[in-house]
Amino acid sequence: MFGISLFDLSWLIVALLGAGAVTGLLAGVFGVGGGAVAVPILYELFRFVGVPEEVRMPLCVGTSLAIIIPTSIRSFRAHQAKGAVDMTILRIWAVPVVVGVVMGSVIARYAPADLFKTVFVVVAGISAIRLLFGKDTWRFGTEMPGKPVMVVYGWIIGVLSALMGIGGGQLSNLFMTFYNRPIHQAVATSSGLGILISIPGAIGYIYAGWPHMADYPNVVALQPPLALGYISLVGFLLFIPTSAWMAPVGARLAHRLSKRKLEIAFGIFLLTVCLRFFVSLLS
Template identity: 40%
Template sequence: MVELSASALFELAAIAIGAGVVGGILAGLLGVGGGIVIVPALYFALTMTGMPPDLTMKMAVGTSLATIVFTSLSSSLGHYRRGAIDTDLLKLWAPSILVGVVGGSLLGAYVSGKVLVAVFATVALVVAADMIFRKGRADPQPRGFSRRVWALFGVIAGALSAMMGIGGGTICVPLLNFLGYDIRRAVGTSAAIGFIIGLPGALIYAATGLGAEGLPPLSLGYVNLAAAAVIVPLTTVFSQVGVKLAHSIPRRALRLSFGAFLLVTSVRMFIDLMKG
């Protein structure tokens, strides 16, 4: 267990509050569960405390997954009320995503933290380019792949999301949009998928981190309960603001907003990798 100074605790709390507000809005707006904000925010905040880099990313990912459990429930409820969730796809994808999450979480808990940063930054960059440069179809319709192919997509989305500590929206929104889903329906369905990813992912990161050296105070394995307690109330409240925005702004603007944010996040994390 490491000791943190009062100033370090204050900085960590301030960043957690900011991540909670912004992450909540983006969770509802983009269906991303908030992890795409929370992971890099916690990563940089914990880095400032002097925590070892390898441990820092694992703590950021595990804590993010814990917050996503609650954020996704709040966000998906708002989208469900607007008819923007494909329940049939959820039933089809739930088992395969769960398989991917278990595999991705176990792998993410044991590989180098720098590998996790590289995976996060690379996937975010590819997704950003797709969302910015590919034009959406005027009459989106889901493509007619077999159930096995759809299940394979679910395993891949679950594994990558668990390794990155995100709710699935970063992977699932562009994937579903590419597969023919309307962007708003892709956002709503991805918000619900966040719960399927967040719960088992958080439990695995908590279990695999038990007894690890150098954990900050109030940590359960690789999940910091103090940071989660600050973030969760903010993300659940502000996710409803994001839901309203998602159903009021033009579809193209929604795609560009998603892509631009991912691009900035990816570049910042690549810079951090090169410094390391």
């Protein structure tokens, strides 16, 4: 299929299924779509099967956005069942987030691979520092800002999420905790953003990657029926069963953790992702 041995292909399938389970679990625990886990894992797997560096990162991001669709839906429903989601915030963010995602998808059509990695490093690094070392005095305010500011924040979340292949959880968690919202509510509300970001984002990456499929005719992983634009269908299909299965488990676990334990776990997770792509930028 990919020009590799049956043993290596079997290993790849098992790795994708296992990565999907970890992605779904963390999606539920942290209220993220799982993209910050899926993207670096897919990056290594696509490197293994010979996807060129020039298109590897956008292929990871697009595939991640597709994977996030069912994971986010299940994670959001689990958090909503516990009454922890702030639907008022989601309604305000709905339109600007989608607009930002569309703009990010257009940028992805022309952006170099290092742009995706740089966005990952900056956002993950800031988020990790805030969660691991932040104090309660690190606030922008004690109440959420007015609608115009919220709209701008929503647009920024949409653009950056589309370039990172995430469901917006890191960004919205950071934003909401800076405005004195409890981490559990931030996590639960963030899970809803994954739906708003992943669906238009996946469609956008099909558009972004479509003309590049012809540029790499010998790269099987970029050709139909294994891929559509910058979405790997084989990666998508293998991630879905285990990631969707584990998302509700992670959501239940999140509500059993204390505020500080959830912050530390999320911070370490983001710092690991940040360091991984920083090293990649230097290589």
